Amino acid sequence: MLLKFQGESVGFQDTKRIVIVDDTESVAFVIKSFLEDEGFRVSAHEDPQDALSDIGSNGADLIITDYTMPGMNGIELVKRVKKYNPRTDAIIITADPLRISGNEDRFEVIEKTQGFIKKIIASVYKTFKMTP
Numbered sequence: 001m002l003l004k005f006q007g008e009s010v011g012f013q014d015t016k017r018i019v020i021v022d023d024t025e026s027v028a029f030v031i032k033s034f035l036e037d038e039g040f041r042v043s044a045h046e047d048p049q050d051a052l053s054d055i056g057s058n059g060a061d062l063i064i065t066d067y068t069m070p071g072m073n074g075i076e077l078v079k080r081v082k083k084y085n086p087r088t089d090a091i092i093i094t095a096d097p098l099r100i101s102g103n104e105d106r107f108e109v110i111e112k113t114q115g116f117i118k119k120i121i122a123s124v125y126k127t128f129k130m131t132p
Contacts, residue, residue, distance in 0.1 A: 016061035016128055020044040021051040021077060022093075023069040031064060034117050035124065048072040055081055060088050062127055064120060067094045089127045093120065 018040050022028040028044040035042045043058075045051040048069055055063070063081060065074040072080075078090040093116075125131065 015040050017041045017043075017059060018062045018064060018124065019051055019055055019060040021048055021063065021065040021069070021074070022046065023066060027066070031117060031120060034121060038121060038124075040124070048077045051077065052080060055085065055088070059085065062124065063088060063090045064124075065090065065092055067092050091120065091123050091127065 018035055020028050020031050020035075020042060022031070022044070023046050025046050028046060032042045032044040043054055045054060048065075048071060051063070051065075054060075060081070063078060065077050067074040069077075074090075074092040078092065081088050081090070
């Protein structure tokens with residue numbers, strides 16, 4: 001798959017690295033799967049501390065994080081990352097209005113979140129000034 005970045009075609013290896021942080025594993029998995037299908041390099045974490053370790057070791061061009069998580073909310077996570085990586089962009093999301101309990105299987109989450117996922121993907125492209 002080829003993507004356009006500021007008018008130039010780029011291959012998979014040239015794409016941006018995205019880190020997803022959501023304490024609901026099924027939501028993180030679904031977002032990760034959709035973004036990987038778009039050709040992005042993606043890692044997903046349920047624990048913000050694990051995400052910080054990953055970002056510290058591997059960097060990130062973009063963080064997509066849930067707002068409400070145990071131990072650290074999304075805003076605090078973004079502040080910590082930006083302290084050391086000010087160029088890292090962030091999208092803070094919340095799936096609370098979608099009524100995701102965490103007990104759904106991945107197919108149920110996909111069904112409930114299709115519109116939500118499309119908005120996230122559109123935001124990712126806009127952040128990177130890319131066109132699908």
